[in-house]
Amino acid sequence: MKISLNSMQGLCQRYGCLDNLVPEGVDNLVTKIGAQLGEIEDITYVKNxxxxxxxxxxxxxxxxxxxxxxxxxxxxxxxxxxxxxxxxxxxxxxxxxxxxxxxxxxxxxxxxxxxxxxxxxxxxxxxxxxxxxxxxxxxxxxxxxxxxxxxxxxxxxxxxxxxxxxxxxxxxxxYELTDDVQIDIENKMFTHRPDCFGFLGVAREMAGIQGLTFKSPDWYTPDAAIAEPETDTLALELRNELPSLVQRFMLLPMRDVQVGASPVWLQVELAKVGVKSINNIVDYTNFFMLETGQPLHAYDYDKVKALSGGDGAVIEVRNPRDNERIKLLNGKEIDPRQEAIMIATDKALIGVGGVMGGSETEVDENTKNIILEVGTFDMYSVRRTSMEHGLFTDAVTRFNKGQSPLQNRAVLAKVVDEIRKFAGGKVAGPVIDDNQAEGRQWVHPPVPVTADFINARLGFSLSPEDIKVILEHVEFQVAIEGNKLSVT
Structure with missing residues (x-):
């Protein structure tokens, strides 16, 4: 997981997460990361x-x-x-x-x-x-x-x-490169922490190991408001045939986007962590994937419509049909395995779910209208498809860890706002949200634990109050009753 300290600092200040992520200097933070988070594979001082x-x-x-x-x-x-x-x-x-x-x-x-x-x-x-x-x-x-x-x-x-x-x-x-320090943290540290495949999650952990209190951005909430339609509607239909493998799948059409080169600051932010700039639409989706850990994809609406059988665009989540092939964004053409999660129209394949989009519907300089996708794909299915076809992408890395469907709405809302501001796009239809968890009550049951239980495993001697402070720094809620803690 590659991070830029200047980018992390900027993120925290921009969103009001905390004022200073590096209060004791870079060397001290690097030492704490290596001791308390995971092995540091490389450090780059960008100045020269x-x-x-x-x-x-x-x-x-x-x-x-x-x-x-x-x-x-x-x-x-x-x-x-x-x-x-x-x-x-x-x-x-x-x-x-x-x-x-x-x-x-x-x-x-x-x-x-x-x-x-x-x-x-x-x-x-x-x-x-x-x-x-x-x-x-x-x-x-x-x-x-x-x-x-x-x-x-x-x-x-x-x-x-x-x-x-x-x-x-x-x-x-x-563009804040002169004094930047880029750190590559070994991925194994984050294997069971899908939130830490986004900068927000890493910043939260970095705050915690330094005794700093972290606060998630105000926009990062499961019930985030998505902009209402503001122009003529683009007809769009979703059919999810794989609800057990795709827990949540969200689509939103936008009209009159201005596709071009990204602003230089955005190109620089992506380059700091090894992501290539494509165009402003693709770059914004990648930028917020890096910040949150939630991959997104953008389709050219008119290309999807041309591959659909009706008057509007149809997107299906399904398995491939006999003899269906797809040419991917990287130029590779594959025969997807029969059990693969595919994104398709009613007539053709347009993407491999959670892996990579297809070249026939890519966003390019001629694109005027787009469809934004935010999905949650079964981690085991994504992994099998990725391994079988040798497709290893940033999306695969994140879906392999099991991303939470609770963040999809917040991420979509944020990307829509950015495209409206900086690429001239207008929301051209209501959000389509196929949410298999809808109607369920998302409950975070308190976890009971004692200070003795924690100390026996850490080799420390922490009081319940010490433990409470540490956990509250990283946004847990803790109640104490004697030697017992209730953590939510």
Whole structure:
């Protein structure tokens, strides 16, 4: 489980979980994690990877005199790198071949002497001022791939006008990379803790081992309010034929989404923990999976509708039919096993439940309408399907642990709100919630235990009051009667 301390700190402050997750310094926290949570496999201090990357304003772009596909750009770094050769107006000349470079944009400049971040931990590539077809280029304007933010290298990174970045700022400072520490905790520690496959769960445990009181976000509640329909309805039908294997399956259609590159802060947040940026819709679903441990999926509504037999989109949860195949998002085509949980229309397969979506309904730059899915899939079925087809995804890792259906509504509500705010989407129908637990009363019975029982197993000498404080730090409720505790 890879975490970024800056991201964890930001999460806690953003949601009001606690003020400071690292009150005694990084070294002290790392020691406590290793002693009380689990083995630390790796620690990365990010500072040097981005130490020379600068946000610049592209002042002008002219055609290269000797190359059709190159441009001669003048960039303003706010004087951040004084040792670099400059024109009379204090701008710096950089040759760039990216098709999306244009005057007025903000970009990331790697000056002479900078190491390309993507090469930092492999075979470091240090830039220098060099001649490109007869014109001097002082370093380069960087693509997302060169900045280790994903695989996209067909254009330079466009730094959004998000109020964070300004010309002359160091890229690492703007996006909280300069002082970040990334920790990889061995997964076995969390084997029976599905909540700890989300940052909220890990932050709760980190608070507990430091004697800090953690509070879950206000939005993280089983009865979270989901935005009501606000535009013309998109017809959508759900049929769950596997209720014993899919305890809860939620769908929500959205209209008029604007699919494009994610804001840079989101690309950075994903890259910190090794997740590649795809587009803003997919990235938001991945971001909240990382925060909560609950995987989500987004389908292109119109593609699903085209594969359905009626006037609207039909989604079925079922086993595969004879001779049905599916091409997945990773390009692999499979014949699913007969018992596999499949997501389908009434005519075709569109996903492997809890594992991976199909390529025919993926969200891309042409997508206008989407369907959001939040499901709870049987952990044993997901594991068998994953092993049989060699499909190991972030979703599989989490569903393998048995995610709780109680968090589905909260996660869906949060993602819907984010897409409405930042991708222009409008809710285009009521939430469809096939909840096999509906009507049951979810009861958390108190667990009776004595201080003697706990001390005998820990080798400690804790009073009932000590135990009460420790458990309350991680959101348990504890009542004491003599030497006995009742824990909820």
């Amino acid at each position: 990877q981005y130490d020379k990357a600068v946000i610049v304003h592209v002042v002008s772009v002219e055609k290269h005199p000797n190359a059709d596909k190159l441009h001669v750009c003048m960039v303003d770094d706010g004087g951040r790198t004084p040792e670099v050769s400059r024109s009379q107006d204090k701008t710096v000349q950089v040759v760039c071949g990216a098709p999306n470079v244009r005057a007025g944009m903000l970009a990331v400049w790697l000056p002479p002497g900078a190491t390309v971040p993507d090469s930092y931990s492999k075979d470091p590539f240090v830039l220098e001022a060099r001649e490109l077809r007869g014109v001097i280029s002082n370093g380069m304007l960087a693509s997302p791939k060169e900045l280790a933010l994903g695989d996209k290298h067909d254009g330079i990174l466009e730094v959004n006008d998000d109020g964070i970045a300004k010309p002359g700022m160091m890229f690492g400072d703007a």
